[in-house]
């Protein structure tokens with residue numbers, strides 16, 4: 001049982017979101033809203049991406065995205081950085097010069113004869129690409145930490161200063177320390193920021209049990225487009241989507257913590273050669289009153305967004321006891337909507353799977369957690385809550401194949417955010 005003070009601290013985040021940010025930013029939930037498509041996880045020459053920021057940003061803008069967060073490893077896109085072309089980046093340099101013209105590309109010769117390119121800071125790229133209500137760039141960082149010999153990565157979105165990896169005595173403490181660092185910067189700078197845990201199954205690093213206990217408003221990547229991050233799990237380790245159900249059940253029923261929202265992101269690194277960690281695999285669509293970083297982050301912290309790998313939603317409505325989903329139809333495509341949740345009184349038995357010394361212990365939960373409560377076909381789906389649900393979330397699965405699948409044969413999917421009985425709007429804060 002959690003203390004009164006602990007519960008009050010979580011309540012405080014809701015107060016911060018509703019009472020402080022909305023009046024300051026003028027983007028409360030009651031304003032006229034639109035859907036904006038964006039990606040919050042992208043790499044460039046500022047770290048290990050294969051292409052300069054302009055090439056990366058142009059790809060997203062040309063493909064109809066409304067916003068993009070550049071999130072390189074442990075660095076913001078600012079200051080002066082020269083990048084020497086190597087085998088991987090050589091092709092990108094040629095494309096860079098061909099696309100933007102040698103007059104716009106700043107380069108120099110090193111003493112050893114190698115060519116270096118100046119990496120454009122975000123301010124300069126914003127001037128080049130941003131358009132009001134059409135395209136927005138947001139400063140971000142992939143805080144790339146490690147613990148227990150495993151990668152621990154989180155994205156800070158809307159940051160104004162770089163956050164060094166915070167370190168910690170174990171994986172959970174490392175996650176929490178980095179979440180806290182983003183929240184501390186948010187409080188200090190007095191404008192909304194967002195933190196999400198990245199690719200839990202990358203290196204088989206993170207468990208549902210780590211994420212379930214995280215305090216503060218924090219989200220996670222239910223779908224990461226990088227082919228090496230094991231979204232689907234394996235015989236021993238649960239998929240990221242299964243983790244979501246375990247995390248939600250434990251947070252709400254055991255720990256008295258708020259819901260955790262799920263994102264789709266690209267984690268794109270490769271824009272030159274097809275395949276690899278390319279763009280266009282997973283994204284978020286946010287219902288916001290304006291295309292500004294503050295409004296988008298506020299909307300996401302209210303849960304007013306969905307993750308997608310292709311399915312487009314017309315509307316998501318939640319009245320407090322009924323969840324309605326409306327899907328944008330595409331010719332020749334069929335849709336199945338699953339309403340997934342856990343009911344009060346669920347069987348909380350946990351089985352511990354034999355430990356693989358290299359990969360660590362893993363838990364298996366009963367089918368009561370994250371069960372399909374209703375399944376419907378068509379472009380309209382509704383679920384009437386009975387009050388017994390700890391949470392409900394909707395997943396829309398289409399018959400359309402993904403254009404650039406992570407795993408061959410992937411179909412296009414959308415994941416809506418979880419809701420709780422009696423709560424008119426969500427709130428990660």
Ligand SMILES: [Zn+2]
Pocket residue numbers: 142153198199
């Ligand atoms: Zn990462």
Ligand SMILES: [Zn+2]
Pocket residue numbers: 041043142267
């Ligand atoms: Zn990444």
